[in-house]
Amino acid sequence: MHSYDEPVYLISVVASILDIHPQTLRQYEKEGLIEPSRTQGRMRLYSQRDIDKIKFVLQLTRKMGINLAGVDVILKLKNQMDAMNTEIQSLREELSKVNRNGSVPTHKAVVTTTNYDIIIFED
Numbered sequence: 001m002h003s004y005d006e007p008v009y010l011i012s013v014v015a016s017i018l019d020i021h022p023q024t025l026r027q028y029e030k031e032g033l034i035e036p037s038r039t040q041g042r043m044r045l046y047s048q049r050d051i052d053k054i055k056f057v058l059q060l061t062r063k064m065g066i067n068l069a070g071v072d073v074i075l076k077l078k079n080q081m082d083a084m085n086t087e088i089q090s091l092r093e094e095l096s097k098v099n100r101n102g103s104v105p106t107h108k109a110v111v112t113t114t115n116y117d118i119i120i121f122e123d
Helices: 011-018 023-028 048-063 069-097
Strands: 044-047 109-114 117-121
Touching: 011 023, 011 044, 011 048, 023 048, 044 048, 048 069
Parallel strands: none
Antiparallel strands: 109 117
């Protein structure tokens, strides 16, 4: 069994799996939407993560009618949100370690909303 990030699928296999033309995959790469790995012979290899990302791109373009420029913006925003969520989780863990009893020091404030906790650190 291969890992989620291990590049093992050739372009023809991915095109067949997703029922798209290999040129579509080349176009997505040219537009910077995907970045498959390359063998030493320069053959494209795709991981399961790449395939899932391509599925997301296809959903945006086919079902929602978003052009590739819009897809690029959406993917960049999604990456930023993922990075921020990772940072928020890290800050939550750090705050939890520092303050096991649940109270917040006076130099830190926690504002809780329905979906996010915003942690403000003042120097």
